[in-house]
Each structure stands twice: as C-alpha cells, then as structure tokens.
Amino acid sequence: MGRAAPLHHRPAHRPALAHPHGKPAPHHSPHHHAPPALDRGRPARLPLGPVLALMFFVIGLAWTLGLAQKIPTPINAGRARAATAGRIVSPTQARARLGDRDGDGIPDSREDVLLSRYAPNAMVAADDASLPANVDWVRARTGWNLSTPQLGGLLVPPRRIDDATRKGSTDPRDWTMYGHAYPRAGGGIVLQYWLYFPFNKAPIVFFDHEGDWEHVSVELDENDEPVSFDLSRHGNNAPGVKVAWKDVPREGDHPWYLVAWGSHAAYLKPSEAPPWERVVDCPRNADGTPRVDGCPVLVWRAGEGRTSPLVNVGERTAPRLEGDRDGFFMRYAGLWGEAAMLDFMSAAPPGPPYQRGFCADSDGTGCL
Numbered sequence: 001m002g003r004a005a006p007l008h009h010r011p012a013h014r015p016a017l018a019h020p021h022g023k024p025a026p027h028h029s030p031h032h033h034a035p036p037a038l039d040r041g042r043p044a045r046l047p048l049g050p051v052l053a054l055m056f057f058v059i060g061l062a063w064t065l066g067l068a069q070k071i072p073t074p075i076n077a078g079r080a081r082a083a084t085a086g087r088i089v090s091p092t093q094a095r096a097r098l099g100d101r102d103g104d105g106i107p108d109s110r111e112d113v114l115l116s117r118y119a120p121n122a123m124v125a126a127d128d129a130s131l132p133a134n135v136d137w138v139r140a141r142t143g144w145n146l147s148t149p150q151l152g153g154l155l156v157p158p159r160r161i162d163d164a165t166r167k168g169s170t171d172p173r174d175w176t177m178y179g180h181a182y183p184r185a186g187g188g189i190v191l192q193y194w195l196y197f198p199f200n201k202a203p204i205v206f207f208d209h210e211g212d213w214e215h216v217s218v219e220l221d222e223n224d225e226p227v228s229f230d231l232s233r234h235g236n237n238a239p240g241v242k243v244a245w246k247d248v249p250r251e252g253d254h255p256w257y258l259v260a261w262g263s264h265a266a267y268l269k270p271s272e273a274p275p276w277e278r279v280v281d282c283p284r285n286a287d288g289t290p291r292v293d294g295c296p297v298l299v300w301r302a303g304e305g306r307t308s309p310l311v312n313v314g315e316r317t318a319p320r321l322e323g324d325r326d327g328f329f330m331r332y333a334g335l336w337g338e339a340a341m342l343d344f345m346s347a348a349p350p351g352p353p354y355q356r357g358f359c360a361d362s363d364g365t366g367c368l
Ligand SMILES: [Ca+2]
Pocket: 100, 101, 102, 103, 104, 105, 106, 107, 108, 111
C-alpha cells in the first residue's frame, strides 16, 4: 500500500477506472474486451447504498435472533395446537392436566410430599428367612411378565421361586416401599406403605408360602396432622392395629416399626407379638427410639440419607404407571407364588391392590 496516494492528493473528478497509461477508459466501446485494471493509486470508495443495506440486514438479523430467544418455539407446536383445538380428551389426559393422575382428588405433588414426609423406618431382622425386595427384582429372577395369563383377574400362581430368590435381598437399597395416598373416611388422608417379601416363613411349615405383602399406614386429619399409625398383622390388616401418633417412636416424622421374623407382621415392640412369633428389637433410647447401629437388623430408612426407594403407585383404577414395575404391581391380579406345601392350607397372597387392606378407611372416592 506504499504506493497509494494520500487522500488529499486524490483528484476531485478522476474517473473510477483508468487506462494503465493514463488514457481514459473507452466506456462505451463495443470492441473493448480487456478487463480494466484498478487504479492502485486510489483507495476504493465505499458505495453508500450497499453499506446501508448491509447495516439494515445486520440489525434485522440481530433483532430476529433476540426475539427467537425470548419466545422459544415448542418442539411439538403442531401437536400442541391440535391438543388445544377443542378435541375430546380421555379421562387419563384430563386427570394428568389437573395434576391428579390417579383420580382420587388429591394432587399428585401433595401425595408425594406427604408420603415422603411420613414414610416409616422398617426394621427387619438381618437373619430373616426372607428379606424384602422389589417387584422388578423378583420378576428378573422368575421370568414373570405382563403377557402371561396371570393377568385379568385369573388367580393362577406363577411358577415357583427358587431358594436363592426366596431369601430376598440383603441390600436395603433393593427394598422398594410401595405407597399410595387416598382420601380418608371422615376427612383427611391415609398414607399407606407396602413392602414385598419373596417368601413367608411360618412357625409351622404348612403355613409357608411364596410371596408376602405387608403394610402400615399413617392417617392424617383434615389439616395434614398425623392421627395414628396403623400396623397390619395377620388377619388384622384393614388397616390393622391403630396406635395414637403421640405413642409412636419416631425419627422426626418417620415412625419406627418392627417386622416380625418370617411372617413380616408389623409391631412397635416385641411384647405385642404372640408367643409363637419372633420379633428382633434393638436397644432403645429414653424416648423409645431404637439404636440400630450395631444391632442385627436391616432398615428401610426414611428421612435424610435414605437410599431405599419409595414409589407412589397411584390407585387401582388409575395407576400412576411411571415404570413397568408399577404396572405389574397394579395390574397383576394373580397370586404372588405358590404355597410351599399345601394350597388349601396357605396360598400366596394377591398383590396389594387386590387385598381389602389397600382401601382401608377410604372415604370411597379414592382407592377406587
Ligand atoms: Ca391423586
């Protein structure tokens, strides 16, 4: 650029294009075909029109991009428009829009908060013949699936559970607490919690059977204040023995309870159990709470640091169905195994939704 002429030396009316030897370029000669050379002694003049056009283009592009960030385009915009264009929706869709997928009038989010807040701490003897597990855990080991004729209300026992699976899991992280919340008769809410055990070991072998479902409940009044803790045991299971909330040993809002060895009935203390039943307890603090560290129990523990899962399965006619395991839990109407010896003495139970205890103390609008 050293040869470029200073701006103040630029001639005022010099043609834009010039002959290399100073002769004027033949602007209108039809016979001139050589491309004209640029005058290197003169900087190119920026034409005003294209510059303004470029400026408007850049400003317009920036405005457009900025607006796009403020108004995101829905991924399924077409589908969303169709869904809001007056189409008839199913009851399931309507419930989902209201945040009440299980249709019992209690918002899902409220159910989940309450179920988690009052979830119990279940103490199970570490040497129990059959520790808890979860639906997926046992299905993975037995091959039960949703396409078998065990569905649809047919009470056909699945094939037997092998000895290793009968023992359940020694890792409480495999123990799922299946919960649901429903309107309580007279006002309030019932929070119900179920544990699954692959086997029931009775004091007399004739009463052994595969599959065992046991539950406890927390009853709340109209202000969500706890009223009682209900412990299911043997024939008294709908909802079970009610204990006033003030008499229940707790870790914060989480009740402590004991699971009887083998039969898995629920107790607050061993003295409540009949003589033929064994209940393992731990040393107690002055307030009645157990010292579980160093004690031969395994614990499904609620509250801070909880590692065992809690699932809200919804109601029988409107399961939440957030996972395949929930579907099997709610829709499998068959028995959860075979009797160990004699079917007429002790059959395996049906799943919780098909037991009368699942709807205990309902006002009739939930647990449909
Ligand atoms: Ca609900």
